[in-house]
Amino acid sequence: MTLLNGLLPPYIESIAITVGIYIIMALGLNLITGVTGQLSLGHAAYMSIGAYASAVVSLQLGMPFIFALLAGGIAAGFFGLIIGYPTLRLTGDYLAIATLGFGEIVKSLLFNMPIVGGAMGLAGIPFKSTLTVTLIVVIIVIWMMVRVERSRFGRALLAIREDDIAAECYGINTSLYKVKMFVLGTFIAGIGGALWAHKIMVLQPRDFGFMKSIEILNMVVLGGLGSIPGTVLGAIVLTSIPEVLRFSSDYRMLLYGALLVIMMRFRPNGLLGGVDVTKLVKKSIKSITGSNFADKEKKKVKGGN
């Protein structure tokens, strides 16, 4: 279990854990915004709910980390349900504002809640998010997301993104699917938040504002809305580059804003948008080995004929 821990220099290891957590956060948002096309501007709020809930489970109840992790996910998913149920009937633009408003409300509530330390924050959370643990969770989340995307459920979400009226006419209860999807996406954000709490060990409400949501949105947009490999790439690039270049946070936000505008203008599908990575891999395998592995796959797909 602890195989990987301590293998890297501590500074690099710390960055790697952060990268992993952001991959999880970004994948949750990718499901909501990339796959289903519902712009959420409050993703950091669900991260904070997961972080605080898991911290309380660790600190007050002294339960093992796995429970703290799940508690974080469940708490965030529960709020996802409460918020998603009324707001997801709204069209894209309204949803964006409603999620933004909700994010700000969560932040101000955390400021005023004694049990989580209010503005002072919550300290003394045990360090549990080792590189190994984080990596395992990252792999599970990626695996889940790949399976969801290539399923009846995932296709329904894509249909909603492409044309919600047509989706509704082909038997998809769009409101219900959007709520289910939102609960799953916010559950994943909560898991990410729980990992974050047990890495950073001190939680402060101001760490989970609008700008954090925008940071995560940037990762999804950079890699490619709806693309899992793209989102992973986006999270890696945007988490590690500022660490390495040591940008001041003011310039970083400016860069994020510019990135959103530039990406939408010149590459709205992201760096990897429209690139089928599995196909690419198969192609390269074929060209390297010269085998007909890729052809076999194709035949399997056409099996229905």
Add this chain to the structure above:
Amino acid sequence: MALLELNKLTIQFGGLIAVNKVDLKVEKGQISALIGPNGAGKSTAFNLATGIYSPTSGKVLYKGQDISGKPPYYINGLGIARTFQNIRLFKELTVLDNVKIGCHSRSKAGIFGAITRLSAIKNEEKQIEEKAFQALKLMGLDKKYDEFADNLSYGEQRCLEIARAMASEPELLLLDEPAAGMNLQEKIVLIEKINKIREMGLTIFLVEHDMKFVMGLSDRVAVLDYGVKIADGTPEEVQVNADVIAAYLGKEVV
């Protein structure tokens, strides 16, 4: 009992009565058509039948069951599938995925199915794929399964709309101007396909502009003008109806 029945169906948008007390029956196994000049309310009638709009008054009956105001996904589940006049494909998805989505009502897997992928789910997915390919083959699109829907030609996109509708295994197929924008050759092929679908036992209800297309194909034709039904009968009857000629055919003689 008619398969689909519109009963004094009315919808009002602000001051405009788009569909006004329309009575109409679509008999099982037949091809029925709804024609009329632009803006006569044909597509609106379709939108009422598929649940996109709720009628201001009147009813839509399917197999005797009142479905007016029910949500579109529910109506699709009952066995009514439609195409769209202004092509509403899932553009950035592949042809195959478009048709697979059509199978939604006839399959079950949810989130947990997606994640666990038990053998029942795998089987279901296999069946979906088989059905999707059948529907594509019917419309002659099976070779293009891997293309993005957006990259198909206009005529192919119209065919894909029908394939997607067929994948939901409907009893009643509603075609909203299926021949719009097609050339003569494509139209002839389309008529063949529609006849083939009828032979499979489906009931077809279509809205069309192209009179020749409708007259050769339909068992019954109803004519709508300014939201009001002005004629209803066999193509031969409708063609000689004075009101119809005045409203419509006067300008566009068949």
Add this chain to the structure above:
Amino acid sequence: MDFTSNFIVQLINGIALGSTYALIALGYTMVYGIIMLINFAHGEIYMVGAFVGLALVTIFKVHIIIAFLGAMLFCMLMAVSIEIIAYRPLRRSKRLAALISAIGISIILSNLVNLLVGPKPQTFPSIEKILFEIKSFDLIAGAQINTLQILLIIVSAILMIGLQYIVKRTKVGKAMRATSQDYDTAALMGINVNRIISYTFAIGSALAGAGGVLVGIYFGVVKYNMGMLPGMKAFTAAVLGGIGSIPGAMFGGIILGVIEMMTVAIGFSSYRDAIAFGILILVLLIKPTGLFGKQIFKKV
């Protein structure tokens, strides 16, 4: 102070605050009416207006009225450029793209101002030094209204009447209404749709810039992040009144301002922001077309 006078005081405060929301809300509603985009950067345009007004008064030492007009002009030009750079190329792509681009612009603007003037609030020179002495007048039951509030309300009212005149009585206004009805048909009728969209951004942003300066004068401070919250509240006001409706935006703004001040008056001041969002979500769920909006039928 008894209950009645307290009520009246808060009502006046609410109307004053609400007029600024209304000025911002008009920009949201006009832009949404024409291109169906929530211009996320609109709150930031209002913030920039406040800073331009401040700079003109303190650095360039111009008269406050010149500064006021200067801020309006600056916001006009800025918004028109933003539309051309960040929104126009995306007009035919998915709505999500334009929305994300708008959020990007909003972040750029607030952080640019943060870099230029720093995160500390900047004081706006008191109106007493530059225009007139603030006097208070007694209304009924001991409640007072001061000249500053009167100024704020009157200037807002003049601007809104001016807008109504432009939209209802001029050729440009007619073209705007036509474009918001049906974009493509308007273009076919020979309306230069691009130019009309530019006008819409220009007029809406001039009002936001004016609102920024008025708020600077009224509250005495301006800050780089002052745009976001009022921006969101103004958006709520636009939705409350019925998005796309100009009178709706005016009334929505004033209603929201009054509700907010009443919330403060009854002792829930820490919830004043949450109230706005609560209203937003309620309106969207119960009557998404707002108080004055026309019912919209989805085109299929």
